[in-house]
Amino acid sequence: MWKNKHYRHTFLIAAISACLPAAIIGLFVYILGTANIEAEAKRTHQQQVAYATERIDSNLAHLETVLAQWSFNLNLSNTYGNLDVEKDFYNIQQVIFKSLTWIKSSDQLIEDVSLYLDKQEVLIKENKGILRFDSRDALEAYRSLISYQRDIFWTDTISKNANSAPYMLVVRLSGGVGPTEAALIVEINAKQLNRLIGELEPGGGGSKLLMQQDGKYISLGRDGSAAPSELDLFVTEVVKGQGQDRDSVIESWKGQTFSVSFGKMKRIGHIWTVATATPLEQLTEPVRLLSRVVFYAGCAGLLLALGLSWLASRQLYRPIRRLVLLLRSGKRSAEGTDEIDYIASEWKHLSRESQILQERLDTQLPSLRENFLLQLVQGHLYFLNDGEIADRMEQYGWDVQDKLHAVMVVQLHGLYHSEGKFSPGDEQLVTFAAANMVEEITSGKALEASVINYQDMTVGLLVRFRHDHAMEDVKAALYNLAEELAATLYSLLKVHTAVCVGKSTVSLRSIPDLFDDTRKALSHKRLNEQRQILYLDEMMPEGQHHITYPMETEKEIIHALRMGMEAELYRAMDDFLAVLQRQSVKELQVRQGLLQLYGNLRNAIMLAGFNPQQLDDGEMQWEQLIQLQDPDAVLQSIKRQLILPYIRELHVTQDVQLKQLVEKVLITIHEMYMKDISLEYCADLHGTYPKKLSLGFKQVTGSTFIDYLTNYRLDTAKRLLVETDEKINDIAVQVGYQPPYFNRIFKKNEGITPGQYREKQNGAQTTVF
Structure with missing residues (x-):
């Protein structure tokens, strides 16, 4: 295979195509992509800090909300105002201790809960019981809590145990109509708070802290450390120099670069600041690793690309060999032949064959278009919806999207008065000549029109306008065209000409009905008039009365009857009765609608060439239907005595x-x-x-x-x-x-x-x- 010139070219193209883009992409990723990845890593770190800050704020806000709710549950006016802590053991045990236990278990940040009773000068703890103050200074410190200006606040003025954070939450309890006599004191679990702060910088190589607006530290994000480190002090100074509530800056400290991010959150009566400093090396370490991986992967990719190029070139060349063998009817080509030249010559041959077939199609297309249009206007395509009819018409070259379709029918008569030009038997010749004249006239006016030759001295014309065309302009164009057609056909053919201008529609399924109505209207022409124009709108004006008769369903029934589709016919008749009963108020109206359907069915059967009297042997009469009171009985009688005999006779005829x-x-x-x-x-x-x-x-x-x-x-x-x-x-x-x-x-x-x-x-x- 390597001896073949085309195969060598294929391999070289595949190798260059596979290796060169990989090398260029790897270079750009290594040089330019690294900087973008570093920036993206910094932005990701900032978002992580912002998310952790919001989480801390949410946990502290939840704690404040829980304590505020408990303050309403501990009502001193009825329970604790005159409580004797020495004797009233039941209230202390059943109410106070249980309430303190519940409060402590309501949030994982709570380390300890105490209730200070000012009147009794005692401190009740959930885990230690009732405590008396050993000094006046200690008592005054707690007594200052109930005289604070806020009912709930954060403070660091009271001593606490080693497991508690520096700040605690205090809630003054209402004493009813009197002054506040108690305070609920909640100490924060230092480990839990440190764990929340520690999430700001999980790497461990930087700093993370929570501090007051005056610079006092609340948490350093690590356990067992009471004093801030030098990096913590540096971060504190950086944050104090910033005026924004939330920001991220790059600072250098002792030859190392840090990304310092901070955010402020409002606590009750205070502004707390969350800050973190992370070494940039820690953020960009994954980037450097990724860069090395990209470099080594690029080298490996180049080697792999060479191997894949060899395989790809063989795969690319295989279809060419198969194509050549296929074109040569199974005979293998001789070595050294140029397959591409051979394929090109065969392609030219196939192109000539395709051109010949296209010419044959162009020759047959006019007759196919004419036959399709004749089937459409005669109602044979009723089973297609508007979209399917539009697709079929577009396949034949008509543009029917967003069009208004207008109908016109030209009828020639008086052949015996044609001044000797024509004689009986020339009907098809006259119709053919008239159809050609109509087509020339419409094409000369640049109208989108299609001509239908009915072969019976009648020519149909389907004119298309834009759907947004004004109806006045459409009617004016149709009336002018009708006058010109009548004058031209009479002057050239010397036969009486009648033109009927029908109605317009945007629905392709309505076209057969419009042509049928227009042709029927021509029966009102005057026989002795040489040329005349009829307007269907003037002959058949539309009334304004509300009609409860389901006309669309009746059309489906008539179509199914003509085509002999028994199942669809019975289903449509059942739908007809259901719609009639739903739209009609009185039973008499339903029965009249069924009688109307019966008459139309008999008429359709007669138009199909069958005699209803012979089908039902004269047994199915109007009087019998009128005597039936139940509408369902009327419908079943129609099916049994008219439809069923017709379907049987139709199937025999259809088989032939x-x-x-x-x-x-x-x-x-x-x-x-x-x-x-x-x-x-x-x-x-x-x-x-x-x-x-x-x-x-x-x-x-x-x-x-x-x-x-x-x-x-x-x-x-x-x-x-x-x-x-x-x-x-x-x-x-x-x-x-x-x-x-x-x-x-x-x-x-x-x-x-x-x-x-x-x-x-x-x-x-x-x-x-």
Whole structure:
């Protein structure tokens, strides 16, 4: 493989493509990325400090809130005002000690809880009981607490045990209408407070502290240390020199750089400051490690890239070899041949074939568009919603998005008065000429219009406007166009011309109904008038009365009836009754609606070519329905005596028609199998829709359309392989396949290649001979 020139080029390109970007990226990451990572590490540290500060503030605020709530529970006016601490053992044991125990267990920051009673001059502790003061100075220190200006405050004026923080929380207890006679004193657990402060700088190489606004230390974030270190004093001076409530600065101390972050929080009557100093080396240590990892990983990546380039070049070259082998129908190329040049020549050949197929499609597209539009306006595509119809129309080249669709129908009559130009039997010729004239007139006006040739002296016109077009402008354009069409067609064809301007809609599903209404309105034309214009809006004005009749559901019923879809028909009839009962107030209105439906069903059956009198043997009469009081009974009678006989008769007729349709499609396949034909093409060609043709084809032949077409092509190819000496590629084209695809599909169905099949059949014939 290395001898091949294209493979060597592929390997070099893969190696350069893999190694060069990796080297450049590694260099930029090492030089530029390190600085960004360091900055990001600093920002992350600042965010961590801010989060820890908020957590400390939240814990202290929670403690203050808990103590404030307990102050309301310990009411001295009824319990402790005249308490005799020597005799009233029950109240002290059951109330005070339990309350102090509960208070201590309510927050993990609480080390000890005491209750000072001023009148009794005692201090009650949760863990030591009732204590008397051994000196007057000690008593005065506690007595000063109840005369403080705030009911709850922080203080460091009272002695405490070694496990408590320097500051304690004091809550003055209300004495009812009299002065305050007691105070609740809570000492803070020093270890718990140090643990909270220690979270500010978990590395251990810096400083972290909590201090008062006057510089007194509350916690140094470590246990067993009462005196601040030199770094703590340095951080204190840095923080005092800052005017902001929250900031982060870079400072140098003893040749080392620190990131100093601090935040202030408001306590009751005080401002406490949380500060931390972390060495930058400690923050950037992961960055330096990451930089070294990136460097070594880059070197390893370059080596790996070379190996992967070798593998990638082989993988990249493998599809080229497979493509060449595929294009050469399984024959291996000789060494030294240029595969790229060969692929280019084959591509040109395939491009020519594609151009030929496109030209065939362009030739057939107008007839496909005409057949599709005729099916749409005749209501055969009712099972599609607006989106599906729009997609189909866009596939055929129409722009229908955000459009207003206007309907117009031109009808020619008076052929016997055409001044000798035409004679009976020329109806299709006259309609064809009129359709061409209408198309020329609309194209000359730069209108988005589509012409429908009904082949019965009638021409339909579907005009599209922008959906935001003013209705007055739309009507004016349609009326002017109608006058020009009537004048032009009469002057050139010398036949009576009637033009009916229908209504407009934005719904593609409503187009068949609009054309149907417009064609029906032409029955009101005046026969002796040479040219005339009818306006559907003026002939059929819309009333303003509230209609409770479910017209949309009735349309679904009529469509299902025409198509013979029994399940959908019965479901729609049940929905019709449900909607009618929901919208109508009186039972009489429901019965009248069902009678209206019955009449429309009979009319639809007659339009389909069936006689309702023969279907029900004359048994189903209006009088019978009128006598039925229950609406459900009326609906069931319609189903049983009208719908069911019609469906049976329709299925018999459809089976015959379906067989005739499939026979026509089989003739088309036998005549055009060598061309690019499809199920959709045959459906449009024979005036039906793909789903109906697919189901009918399977029902009649027992095979799908594509399987039948493939088998017919392959059978023809096998006959040519045996009976002729033509090249396999030529045979493939004759049966409608490109040579590479023909080889694959032949081997998939027969298990051997076309060449092997020819050799096998020729060998069998020789043996027999």
